[in-house]
Amino acid sequence: xxxxxxxxxxxxxxxxxxxxxxxxxxxxxxxxxxxxxxxxxxxxxxxxxxxxxxxxxxxxxxxxxxxxxxxxxxxxxxxxxxxxxxxxxxxxxxxxxxxxxxxxxxxxxxxxxxxxxxxxxxxxxxxxxxxxxxxxxxxxxxxxxxxxxxxxxxxxxxxxxxxxxxxxxxxxxxxxxxxxxxxxxxxxxxxxxxxxxxxxxxxxxxxxxxxxxxxxxxxxxxxxxxxxxxxxxxxxxxxxxxxxxxxxxxxxxxxxxxxxxxxxxxxxxxxxxxxxxxxxxxxxxxxxxxxxxxxxxxxxxxxxxxxxxxxxxxxxxxxxxxxxxxxxxxxxxxxxxxxxxxxxxxxxxxxxxxxxxxxxxxxxxxxxxxxxxxxxxxxxxxxxxxxxxxxxxxxxxxxxxxxxxxxxxxxxxxxxxxxxxxxxxxxxxxxxxxxxxxxxxxxxxxxxxxx
Numbered sequence: 001x002x003x004x005x006x007x008x009x010x011x012x013x014x015x016x017x018x019x020x021x022x023x024x025x026x027x028x029x030x031x032x033x034x035x036x037x038x039x040x041x042x043x044x045x046x047x048x049x050x051x052x053x054x055x056x057x058x059x060x061x062x063x064x065x066x067x068x069x070x071x072x073x074x075x076x077x078x079x080x081x082x083x084x085x086x087x088x089x090x091x092x093x094x095x096x097x098x099x100x101x102x103x104x105x106x107x108x109x110x111x112x113x114x115x116x117x118x119x120x121x122x123x124x125x126x127x128x129x130x131x132x133x134x135x136x137x138x139x140x141x142x143x144x145x146x147x148x149x150x151x152x153x154x155x156x157x158x159x160x161x162x163x164x165x166x167x168x169x170x171x172x173x174x175x176x177x178x179x180x181x182x183x184x185x186x187x188x189x190x191x192x193x194x195x196x197x198x199x200x201x202x203x204x205x206x207x208x209x210x211x212x213x214x215x216x217x218x219x220x221x222x223x224x225x226x227x228x229x230x231x232x233x234x235x236x237x238x239x240x241x242x243x244x245x246x247x248x249x250x251x252x253x254x255x256x257x258x259x260x261x262x263x264x265x266x267x268x269x270x271x272x273x274x275x276x277x278x279x280x281x282x283x284x285x286x287x288x289x290x291x292x293x294x295x296x297x298x299x300x301x302x303x304x305x306x307x308x309x310x311x312x313x314x315x316x317x318x319x320x321x322x323x324x325x326x327x328x329x330x331x332x333x334x335x336x337x338x339x340x341x342x343x344x345x346x347x348x349x350x351x352x353x354x355x356x357x358x359x360x361x362x363x364x365x366x367x368x369x370x371x372x373x374x375x376x377x378x379x380x381x382x383x384x385x386x387x388x389x390x391x392x393x394x395x396x397x398x399x400x401x402x403x404x405x406x407x408x409x410x411x412x413x414x415x416x417x418x419x420x421x422x423x424x425x426x427x428x429x430x431x432x433x434x435x436x437x438x439x440x441x442x443x444x445x446x447x448x449x450x451x
C-alpha cells in the first residue's frame with residue numbers, strides 16, 4: 001500500500017497534539033470502545049466516535065494534505081487536531097487492525113476530501129496567476145511597496161536618533177526608564193510597518209533586569225539594532241542577497257523564489273513559539289539527497305495551533321522553494337507526492353567544534369542570526385557544575401546547553417536515552433549555546449523529540 005502500508009507510531013501521532021491536554025484526551029480515545037465504521041484508503045483515515053449526544057462524531061484525517069495532515073470532525077472543539085482525530089490516528093497506528101483498509105471512504109468523508117483537494121488546487125492556481133485568481137496589478141503593488149519603504153525609512157531614522165540619545169545620556173538611563181521607554185519606541189516601529197525592528201526594541205526592555213553584566217549585553221544588542229538600521233538606510237549599496245536578508249529581518253514580506261527542490265525530507269524537529277497574538281511553528285527538515293536543512297514556518301492566531309504539522313522522524317517526498325536572503329534557511333512547502341512515512345535515514349553528524357565553526361561562518365552572511373541548525377554526531381550529555389554540556393565522544397571539546405534547554409523535560413529524556421553512551425542530536429547552535437531538539441540512540445532506533 002502507499003500511505004497505509006507503513007503506519008505511524010503512537011509517539012509520532014501524539015507529536016501532532018496542539019497541547020498536553022489534547023495529548024492526554026486523545027490517548028484515552030485510542031481504543032476500540034467508542035469507535036465504529038473505521039477505515040483507511042489512499043492517505044485518508046475515518047471513523048465514527050461516540051460522544052455525549054445521540055449522533056456520533058464524524059472524524060476524518062487526510063494524511064496526504066498539501067500542507068501536512070488535515071482534520072475534520074463533527075465535535076465543537078477549536079483545536080487542530082482535536083482529541084477525536086488524535087484518538088482515531090492512535091487506533092490506526094495500532095497493530096490490531098481496528099482500522100481496516102477499504103476500497104473508498106464513506107460519502108461524508110469522501111465529500112470533504114474532494115472539496116479540500118479542489119480548494120487546494122484553486123489556491124495553487126491563484127498563486128500562479130492562473131484560472132481561478134485574477135492577475136495582480138504590478139503597478140499598484142509597486143506603489144504599495146514604495147509607500148511602505150518610505151514609512152520604514154522614517155521609522156529607522158527615528159530609531160537611530162533614539163539610540164544616539166540613549167548612548168549620549170548613558171546606559172543607566174535605560175534601567176531607570178523601565179519598559180515604558182521601549183514599549184513606546186516599539187509602538188512607533190509598528191506604526192512604521194517594521195515589525196522586525198519593533199520586536200528587537202521590545203527585547204531591549206528586558207535586558208536591564210537580566211542580572212549582572214546587563215550593560216554589556218544591552219550595548220551589544222543596540223549595536224546589532226544600529227547595524228540593521230544602517231543596512232536598511234544604505235540598502236542600495238548592499239549585495240542583493242544581503243539586502244534581502246535585511247528586508248527579512250525588518251519583517252518585510254517576501255515570496256519564495258528559484259527552482260523548487262524535490263527530495264525526501266526527514267522531519268528533524270517541530271516546536272511552537274507562542275506570544276499573546278500569534279503562535280509560530282518551526283519545522284526543521286533534512287533532504288536525503290540534497291543534504292539541505294530548510295525551515296518551514298506556519299502561523300496560528302492566538303489560542304489556535306498552526307495548521308502545518310509533521311511528526312518528527314517521518315519523511316515526506318515533496319518540493320521546497322527557498323526564500324531570498326544570504327544564509328536564509330526558510331523555505332516554502334510546494335507539491336507533495338506522498339503522505340509522510342517512517343524514514344530509513346538520519347542526517348550526518350559533525351563535531352561540536354565544527355558546529356561552532358558553522359555558526360561563525362553563517363554570521364558573515366547574516367549578522368543577526370541567533371542560531372543555525374546542526375546535527376551533532378556521537379556526543380554525550382554530561383553535567384558541568386550546575387549546567388550541562390554535550391561532549392564529543394572522540395575529542396576533548398564540548399558545547400554548553402542553553403539556559404532554555406536546561407529547564408526543559410527534554411534534557412532528562414536525552415540523558416536517559418544516552419545512559420552515558422554516545423547519541424546523535426539535532427538542534428540549534430548559537431551564541432548562547434546549543435538547544436537539543438531531537439536525538440537518536442547509538443545504533444538502530446527511532447527519533448526521540450526533545451521539545
